[in-house]
Amino acid sequence: MTRPSFTLAVQAYDRFQPLFDGRVQVGGARLNCLDLPVEETFHRMVAHGEFDVAELSLSTYVLTLSRGAPFLAVPVFPSRAFRHSAVYVPEGSSVTDPAELVGGVVGVPEYQITAAVWVRGILAEHHGLPVTSVRYRTGGLDAPGRVEKVALDLPADVEITPIGPGQTLSRMLADGELDAVYSARNPGTLGAGVRRLYRDAPAIESAYFARTGIFPTMHVLVVRRDVHEQHPWLARELVKACEQAKAVGLSGIGETAALPYALPWLWAEAERTRAVLGEDWWPYGLERNRATLETFLRYSHEQGLADRRYEPEELFAPSSLTSVVV
CATH class of the missing domain: 3.40.190.10 (Periplasmic binding protein-like II)
Incomplete structure (x- = not known):
């Protein structure tokens, strides 16, 4: 049986590269990955809904929730940055x-x-x-x-x-x-x-x-709502695949035998980052990001952007927030 194909627009970050090169697969699906500048991805997704799955500005996504909600997010955060x-x-x-x-x-x-x-x-x-x-x-x-x-x-x-x-x-x-x-x-x-x-x-x-305890989230991964309605299983499979891709993509970041990036002291920065932020310093999922998301949603509402103060759970496909315990 042929697996359905979906187009994913996301910058080819180290944590997404394994999805681009096929080392990590999305269960039940084939991905056509597009490496685009984030501003282009955002514009094309918001204006035309061109992609099945894409990274999107967290702020822009929150603003769409009261305007027809053409997208549904999963708790994967392609971009974060202290500001x-x-x-x-x-x-x-x-x-x-x-x-x-x-x-x-x-x-x-x-x-x-x-x-x-x-x-x-x-x-x-x-x-x-x-x-x-x-x-x-x-x-x-x-x-x-x-x-x-x-x-x-x-x-x-x-x-x-x-x-x-x-x-x-x-x-x-x-x-x-x-x-x-x-x-x-x-x-x-x-x-x-x-x-x-x-x-x-x-x-x-x-x-x-x-x-x-806040490491600010910048972008979130969204699925076009009509795609989610037709393939409701995709949200959870995306989370699983992105978690695996992140683990693979970041696994050699502190390597010293052969530097994976052209930065001579990256190993030292990786060690400093672990000391400050913890072993998994780029967490996906809702609970480990709850305080960060609550703070952002409060800021968005206080600044007159969001029509009301949303709760973090309202951002995500429900199936993307659960996992089977065995």
Whole structure:
């Protein structure tokens, strides 16, 4: 019997590479894996539903829940990142503490992107910078023309203005036209007129994890809802395969005999990461991510994005949250 084929759009991360090269299979299915830049995957999935399974911005996914919910997630998180390091200021800025940005102008590629939700929430909750205490400018980071992927209905006290059609946030920051930028990607002007607000961001982020237990999730794996309705077994099989792929893909990350990546001290970073975050520092599943997801969902609602405060269980296909105990 021929196994059904599904197209998976996800960046070829080390934790997904075994699905690309066939070392790990999804039970009962064949995968056609597409390695695409995340922005392209997000746009094509949200605008056209082109893929059966794809990684998607966690924030964008949450916004779809009240707008027809064309996708259903499984508790697999292709991308995570600490976000104190995502705050950039002009090189000559005197700002050393986020609270000093009160009254300032901050650029974000899109107001609703996951990284910006995390940054705003963390700075408000832990660093004395209320979300509405700055004015926001939106647009492309290094290329002009970026717009919000989904329409937003924000509170009146959130001030957002798009930048000019020929402008970029990166150049405006370097020229001092912005006080800061919150960006998941490094601005092209980093080191050329722009620096990170936190010069020792890893230490700040490690302390944040020690205090909160949160390693922020950025992307989630989603199945198009019509695909899930036709193949309800796929959600659980995806979780099982992604767990296996992660184990295979990360198994040699600290190897010293023959370096798997062109980083001479990666082994030391792997050991430091285990010491700070634990042996399985990139967990899938609901329970080990519950506190992280609850925090994000609270931030999304508090910032006027989500229509209500969702519970983590509401994000996922029910079958993807259970496993058989033998």
